[in-house]
Amino acid sequence: MTEETAIESARKVWPEAEGFEPAAGGWTFRVGGGYAWITDSGRVAADPEGLRSHARQRITDS
Structure with a gap:
């Protein structure tokens, strides 16, 4: 998943999401x-x- 896609998807649930960092299997924010x-x-x-x-x-647990 690209950072742009991660931001768009995450902000549907968490509009205040910021500070995205790649992680194994996804992104944290x-x-x-x-x-x-x-x-x-x-x-x-x-x-x-x-x-x-x-x-x-x-x-990794999910």
Whole structure:
């Protein structure tokens, strides 16, 4: 998934999403006081994580 596609898809769920960084299997991004993720297949986190590393781990868990 390209960064542009990740941003567009993530902002449908998290309009405030910013600070996208690539991760194995997807992307992580900042939301409010935490971090969320989107997989390369387009699945977006429903709840934020406290740390970016936790968001990266959730990509591989999903």
